[in-house]
Amino acid sequence: xxxxxxxxxxxxxxxVVDALAIxxxxxxxxxxxxxxxxxxxILERGAEVAAFDRDPQAIESGQSLAASNDxxxxxxxxxxxxxxxxASRELAPVDGVxxxxxxxxxxxxxxxxxxxxxxxxxxDMRMAGEGMTAAEWLNEADESEIADILYQYGEEPRSRRVAxxxxxxxxxxxxxxxxxxxxxxxxxxxxxxKDPATRTFQAVRIHIxxxxxxxxxxxxxxxxxxxxxxxxxxxxFHSLEDRLVKRFLRxxxxxxxxxxxxxxxxxxxxxxSFETPAKAVRPGEEEVARNPRARSATLRxxxxxxxxxxxxxxxx
Numbered sequence: 001x002x003x004x005x006x007x008x009x010x011x012x013x014x015x016v017v018d019a020l021a022i023x024x025x026x027x028x029x030x031x032x033x034x035x036x037x038x039x040x041x042i043l044e045r046g047a048e049v050a051a052f053d054r055d056p057q058a059i060e061s062g063q064s065l066a067a068s069n070d071x072x073x074x075x076x077x078x079x080x081x082x083x084x085x086x087a088s089r090e091l092a093p094v095d096g097v098x099x100x101x102x103x104x105x106x107x108x109x110x111x112x113x114x115x116x117x118x119x120x121x122x123x124d125m126r127m128a129g130e131g132m133t134a135a136e137w138l139n140e141a142d143e144s145e146i147a148d149i150l151y152q153y154g155e156e157p158r159s160r161r162v163a164x165x166x167x168x169x170x171x172x173x174x175x176x177x178x179x180x181x182x183x184x185x186x187x188x189x190x191x192x193x194k195d196p197a198t199r200t201f202q203a204v205r206i207h208i209x210x211x212x213x214x215x216x217x218x219x220x221x222x223x224x225x226x227x228x229x230x231x232x233x234x235x236x237f238h239s240l241e242d243r244l245v246k247r248f249l250r251x252x253x254x255x256x257x258x259x260x261x262x263x264x265x266x267x268x269x270x271x272x273s274f275e276t277p278a279k280a281v282r283p284g285e286e287e288v289a290r291n292p293r294a295r296s297a298t299l300r301x302x303x304x305x306x307x308x309x310x311x312x313x314x315x316x
Contacts, residue, residue: 009291010037012235012299015281016098019233019301022047026095029086029225031079031218036062038098043069050091054078054128078128080217083224097222099234101215101241117179117197123172125205134204135173143167153212153240154203161185162200175201202238212244219248220309223273228306232274235299242280242298249276249302252310271307276300 010016016038020028024046030039033051035058042049048071053059059076066072077085079099086092123135138146147163150156165185172178179197182188186196206212222232236242254272281299288295 010041011100011291011294011297012281012283012287013037013041015299016233016235017041017045019299020096020098020231022096027091028096028098029082029094031082031097031099031222032101033058033062033074034100036065038100039072040065043071047071047095049073050075050086050089050094052077052079052082052085056129078214080214080221082218083221086225092225093227094225094230095227096231096233097226099218101235102211102237117175117195117201120174120176123175123178125208127209132208134208137208138166138178138204139171149207150200150203152203153206154199156199156203158186206240212240215241215244216248219245223252223304224309226304228304230304232302232304233299235297237296242300245300249274249300253302270310271305273305273307273310274302275305276302
């Protein structure tokens with residue numbers, strides 16, 4: 001690991017635990033184990049935890065916690081597969097599901113993982129360490145495909161300019177190379193508040209890891225594994241994720257009938273499968289001061305009704 005690793009601080013931990021309303025003896029899913037912050041808090045309240053992470057490094061680092069807690073089951077798999085993985089272990093249904101979406105602090109802080117341009121490293125970005133790397137995709141994809149991904153997942157208004165610069169600079173192998181290409185294309189100045197490379201790195205990472213598709217499939221899986229009265233708590237860190245979660249919960253609570261590109265249309269006359277509170281929860285000034293990465297976090301919570309899960313075409 002990089003020597004620049006910072007301590008991982010779970011975001012909105014107290015609010016998540018309160019939303020889960022944990023009762024001793026319950027079984028919960030931590031869909032994004034990471035450094036185990038949410039899992040530890042749930043275990044301390046007397047519940048069992050089935051913790052998922054597709055990053056083998058996260059699962060490896062959690063072995064000591066699992067060894068000292070009989071109530072913890074670590075599962076190396078994407079959370080989109082939670083229904084199948086829980087069923088194979090006879091761990092479903094569950095009383096709560098927690099999701100902390102996006103790249104983890106540990107992944108960002110390890111330069112060799114290639115998620116951040118704050119430190120130079122190989123242009124990798126794979127959460128599970130398998131499949132196509134960011135460098136391979138950027139060096140092989142058509143310029144129009146790159147532009148579309150930057151616009152869709154990074155909300156980059158000058159995506160075509162950036163894509164053209166990337167193609168002209170190929171091959172790219174390092175995070176610093178990609179960051180510098182983007183900065184040059186967009187006219188970055190040292191005093192600018194936000195590095196323009198941020199949007200491109202976000203877009204490429206989301207694409208390489210299928211993050212929005214995973215989130216949509218994971219939400220539908222959570223709906224299927226939660227007991228009536230079970231609680232869902234989802235923390236997101238940018239607008240694309242939050243919009244998807246908000247839309248899912250509005251649809252499933254019966255307040256928004258339309259489907260979307262990532263979320264299948266509801267079955268006709270489906271009964272609401274979730275009840276949701278009126279407002280999202282965001283970190284206070286004290287938490288943001290203590291943990292700047294919490295600044296963009298949004299927590300949305302919901303409670304499972306007794307209605308059957310909605311039909312979810314295309315979701316495995």
